[in-house]
Amino acid sequence: MKRNLLNLLALLLLINTMNAQTSKKCATMKAYERAIAKDPSIIEKEKALELATKNRLNNKTRATVYTIPVVIHIIHNGEAIGSGTNISDAQALSQLDILNEDFRLMNADSLLPSHPFWGVTADCEIEFCLAQQDEFGNATTGITRNDGMQTSWEMQDIDDIIKPATIWDRHKYLNIWSINMGGSDSSTLGYATFPSSTTDTTDGVVIRPQAFGDIGTAGTGGFTINDLGRTATHEVGHWLNLNHIWGDSTCGDDFVTDTEIAEDNNFGCPSFPHNANSACGSGSNGEMYMNYMDYVDDACMNMFTEGQRDRMQSALTIDRASLLVSNGCDAPTAVSSIKIINDLKLFPNPSNSLVHISSNSNDITSIEIYTITGVRVFDNFTINKSNKRNIVIDVNNLPSGNYVLKIKSNQKVSTQKISILK
Ligand SMILES: [Zn+2]
Known part of the structure; x- marks a missing residue:
């Protein structure tokens, strides 16, 4: 009986090891x-x-x-x-x-x-x-x-x-x-x-x-x-x-x-x-x-x-x-092929915490923030709200300074300068 129990334990251990390996x-x-x-x-x-x-x-x-x-x-x-x-x-x-x-x-x-x-x-x-x-x-x-x-x-x-x-x-x-x-x-x-x-x-x-x-x-x-x-x-x-x-x-x-x-x-x-x-x-x-x-x-x-x-x-x-x-591996043609979201409103600017971004005609799909030297300041600003035309983001975690917001919509993009002042 004991031996069977030991065998069972050994088998369970083996199965566990196999799972760990997997x-x-x-x-x-x-x-x-x-x-x-x-x-x-x-x-x-x-x-x-x-x-x-x-x-x-x-x-x-x-x-x-x-x-x-x-x-x-x-x-x-x-x-x-x-x-x-x-x-x-x-x-x-x-x-x-x-x-x-x-x-x-x-x-x-x-x-x-x-x-x-x-x-x-x-x-x-x-x-x-x-x-x-x-x-x-x-x-x-x-x-x-x-x-x-x-x-x-x-x-x-x-x-x-x-x-x-x-x-x-x-x-x-x-x-x-x-x-x-x-x-x-x-x-x-x-x-x-x-x-x-x-x-x-x-x-x-x-x-x-x-x-x-x-x-x-x-x-x-x-x-x-x-x-x-x-x-x-x-x-x-x-x-x-x-x-x-x-x-x-x-x-x-x-x-x-x-x-x-x-x-x-x-x-x-x-x-x-x-x-x-x-x-x-x-x-x-x-x-x-x-x-x-x-x-x-x-x-x-x-x-x-x-x-x-x-x-x-x-x-x-x-x-x-x-x-x-896909044309992903083709050399880029003219930059003018990029469509611009041109009805964006962004306020307040400068800001110290909340920034409101709105567009009358486009759903905003993501917002990225870069420093002026082009370093992307990582944060999850991907938009998953139901109202994608009026977005509020919190920039309170960023130090004071000038930044560039890259705002994306379906196949459209816009960059906006923003200052953060605390
Ligand atoms: Zn696999």
Whole structure:
């Protein structure tokens, strides 16, 4: 009896350890569960996308390379550029390079042609370009920096505060955030939104700076096995509708036929063949642990399959098709293409606490405040009030001085100078 009890305790401990290991990787399913709880209609949207994906696969034509415009948002804690969470441009760019290598099968560590899984290994024919113009047509490096004034963030606050305040039009850009995660998400590497369970203020991919790219802070802070930028490869896979290779349950289904059935997630760096002839029916070659959608170390994952490519391309050409006609990576044309909100009223100015902003003809969607040297003073001024034409903001937390307010409306923008006097 005692022995049985001990065995049970040991088993419970093992299960707990496994859960802890699971939480160390990707929190996309956690984000998904939260999205479903907020909006149950997602399930219907998912079904529609599954059906459309299936229909596309039956009639698919290929050999098109798709390009996705990307903006990288670096959320830091006031450090100098290139230090701590304020990762360098070079580190941000290293991540883009890795995505392009992995999605074009240009990665140096791909399987050899003699490997039994080489036959289904795919060039996904998807590329990523860094934005050259922002959503209002202004020139951009494709990298934004914002001081979050906090050392680390939990997912909920990232989704509720950081993303709405910084996101660029999700229909034109893949938004990727580098942000340090802490609290209950202190071991999370990253997470993504699926095409069906997303919103205009949360869509995109989040990666911690310790797993971002392959230089600088990549691999630091206890994340040595996540030093090659494969967290982003995995998360962008989710963002393009890929599931975990084990289908998030024992012998689960990932809705891809050529990925080999897997009993569970795999960690570390297994050797081939791994878990051959499993109870799930993995066959003599075992599980495809080296797939980007498993949980092995960065250095041990190296492939997507043709089935995964087809599923991602379906998501891209169905739910995310607007990205394929985005001008985000085109050089900006004339600045005059920006429409100005020209009926704005702002008072009092100077102000010491509350500022009233009103427009007769436009819903105001966000207000940003910059110092006169162009440093964005971070605060969540994204507007979620019902009356979007009369906004009141509190500037009491800002020191006295001159500032620039950037006020956004639908495809329109206005900048206004304001003085704060205390
Ligand atoms: Zn994942």
